[in-house]
Amino acid sequence: MGYLSRRFGLTIDDLTEADIVTADGRRSLVDSTEQPELFWAIRGGGGNFGVVTRFKFRMHDLGPVSIRRWTHPAVATAETLTRYRDAAARAPRELTTAFIATTDGLALRAIWTGSTAGAEAALERFAFPRGVQDPKADMTFLELQRASDELLPWGRRYYSKGGFLAGMDDRVIRVIAESTEETPVPGLEVYCLQLGGAVADIDEDATAYSGRAGAFYWISQGVWDRPEDDERAIAWCRSTARRLGELSLNANYVNEQADTGIAPSAYGESKYRRLAQLKSRHDPMNVFRLNQNIEPISG
Numbered sequence: 001m002g003y004l005s006r007r008f009g010l011t012i013d014d015l016t017e018a019d020i021v022t023a024d025g026r027r028s029l030v031d032s033t034e035q036p037e038l039f040w041a042i043r044g045g046g047g048n049f050g051v052v053t054r055f056k057f058r059m060h061d062l063g064p065v066s067i068r069r070w071t072h073p074a075v076a077t078a079e080t081l082t083r084y085r086d087a088a089a090r091a092p093r094e095l096t097t098a099f100i101a102t103t104d105g106l107a108l109r110a111i112w113t114g115s116t117a118g119a120e121a122a123l124e125r126f127a128f129p130r131g132v133q134d135p136k137a138d139m140t141f142l143e144l145q146r147a148s149d150e151l152l153p154w155g156r157r158y159y160s161k162g163g164f165l166a167g168m169d170d171r172v173i174r175v176i177a178e179s180t181e182e183t184p185v186p187g188l189e190v191y192c193l194q195l196g197g198a199v200a201d202i203d204e205d206a207t208a209y210s211g212r213a214g215a216f217y218w219i220s221q222g223v224w225d226r227p228e229d230d231e232r233a234i235a236w237c238r239s240t241a242r243r244l245g246e247l248s249l250n251a252n253y254v255n256e257q258a259d260t261g262i263a264p265s266a267y268g269e270s271k272y273r274r275l276a277q278l279k280s281r282h283d284p285m286n287v288f289r290l291n292q293n294i295e296p297i298s299g
Contacts, residue, residue, distance in 0.1 A: 009202065020052050022283065038278065040206075041278045046254055049282050066113075068133065072128070077177045082170075084097070157224050157230060160221035164249040184232035185236075188233060188236055188237065190220055192219075220241040254291075
């Protein structure tokens with residue numbers, strides 16, 4: 001999922017075929033007609049079924065890009081998110097928004113791609129009171145994608161836990177505002193990406209990925225450097241995730257779960273059983289297990 005998902009769908013929705021090496025050492029082509037069950041499984045099942053050595057994707061024309069970014073004071077987090085919720089509900093598919101809430105404030109970004117007709121009016125809906133707009137209005141899409149690279153190098157300490165929201169009601173806003181009022185160490189945040197649009201065009205059972213009904217995806221996450229901060233940082237992330245999780249859908253995105261053993265709850269009972277049966281067929285010894293693991297079952 002990413003900034004283009006509302007317009008073009010998920011990356012897996014544009015995967016048309018792949019070559020995969022399974023646990024028995026064989027390489028196979030998988031697509032909608034060749035081994036369709038395995039093709040279904042790898043679109044959401046992660047690295048549980050083999051090593052993909054070639055991907056073939058459907059491509060899209062990105063078109064013009066307009067990016068706006070604002071920062072808001074921490075004391076206005078709840079007020080800003082209430083305004084944001086209302087503006088996001090009217091956003092066309094060309095527009096995607098995301099925000100980061102921290103103890104220091106709330107950073108909001110809006111990304112428009114494609115035909116510029118209506119772009120400025122749609123972007124201006126997110127210019128809320130007390131927001132300070134970043135003067136760099138000509139940021140490219142590539143620069144946006146690279147924005148966090150230097151903050152997230154190998155060797156720092158990380159934790160994340162996320163979930164899907166059907167909507168952003170007052171309870172969700174209250175949890176985000178309260179959780180970020182005070183954090184035990186610097187670098188902790190709640191990140192939230194707007195979904196919907198083309199993501200929801202695909203049937204929930206069409207791929208192993210779960211959560212197409214989600215309007216937003218949140219992540220309680222952190223990055224820090226000192227080992228002595230581990231316990232407090234992880235405890236805050238887990239506590240925030242627990243509170244948001246109680247308001248979230250019964251599905252999840254396994255790539256953003258730092259804790260192991262959450263795969264069964266992420267997919268739901270019927271989808272997980274289907275994945276586990278496929279796992280038994282293609283990887284009965286669970287060779288590919290250093291992941292959010294789907295354990296093989298028979299029957």
